Amino acid sequence: MSHISVGVEYGLHCLLHLSGPPTGVTVASVRDLADLQGVSIDYVAKLFTKLRKAGLTVASEGKNGGFRLAKPASEISVLDVVHAIDGVKPLFECREVRVRCAVFDGNAPRWAAQGVCSIHEVMLEAEQRMHEALARQTLADLSRRVDAKAPRSYGPSVVRWMENRSGSA
Amino acid sequence: MSHISVGVEYGLHCLLHLSGPPTGVTVASVRDLADLQGVSIDYVAKLFTKLRKAGLTVASEGKNGGFRLAKPASEISVLDVVHAIDGVKPLFECREVRVRCAVFDGNAPRWAAQGVCSIHEVMLEAEQRMHEALARQTLADLSRRVDAKAPRSYGPSVVRWMENRSGSA
DNA sequence: GGAAATCTACTCGGATACCGCGTGTCCGAGTTATGGTGG
């Protein structure tokens, strides 16, 4: 179990497919998105509920409904997706052991509880660096990287796959 | 449950007390270290077993035994402690969903499985930034910060507390 | 032919089951200094 969950991974892959041409479409149903990656439909649906609440996607209900990005892909960072799905769980949870030092015998002096624990400071600094790196990358950046790897035929084949599904259903 | 466990927090606090004057001593038993912070003895013992295996501390067995740092505090980074106790668990565990894309229909082409997943790359970059921040801080740095906060009387009182314990026992 | 009813496909959200892992505890074994005992 890692700090950044698989939900984030699924979510990012789905959002990449929603980032428009050349590699993806602009609107798709949860069913198609889930089946496209061999993941549980219900699970992906829960992810998109979170993404919607975070204001990253908008949903259109009813038949032929689906999700699309609420903003241009260049304005959605990886950090946004992480926070939307995993919440803001901290890298490190300080338990304030400094105030429980036996020397204080129960009642810690003011200076011990004041400010942020020194160890906590270091962890917060590291967390900050991590967040900066994640905030720097947007869906558009990721999309470009994928496009650079994949052959030119990949994008259209994905689009065709989705159209065939809705056609056969 | 955060990515960096409470074990690391306990471990760091213990190691700080082992970082020598002015705030700490140079050798101490697990019992004293644990009681000093109101933490389970057995649990701290397990932590120190890991720290020993990682080569950060050395133990002297038998009566009046205990642990001391294997290296100067200035050569032990926070990252070393994190890795020693939590292991090297990754920030993000890529499940390679890219190769499971339904378009490939079971057998993914070479280009899809080649190299590192684009999403994974971003996560690795963030993890790297985090590690850099943790590697930059040593026990000596932390010790200095604590000393700057605590009054001059704190260090000696900790030492006295330990001596009283071994004296009364 | 147009309006109403039905159907279908989709989103929404809660409830729940499963399972791995972090946290914490317990115990037996090995090791070394200390204190006591007997020659």
Add this chain to the structure above:
DNA sequence: CCACCATAACTCGGACACGCGGTATCCGAGTAGATTTCC
């Protein structure tokens, strides 16, 4: 006075219990377009 033995204190390492949260599934409700039915 010295050698020997028992005891205490400590580390070492495995085993295990507990609970939380991530992962995954199921189901009922609400909504809107498509289709059919009926006047």
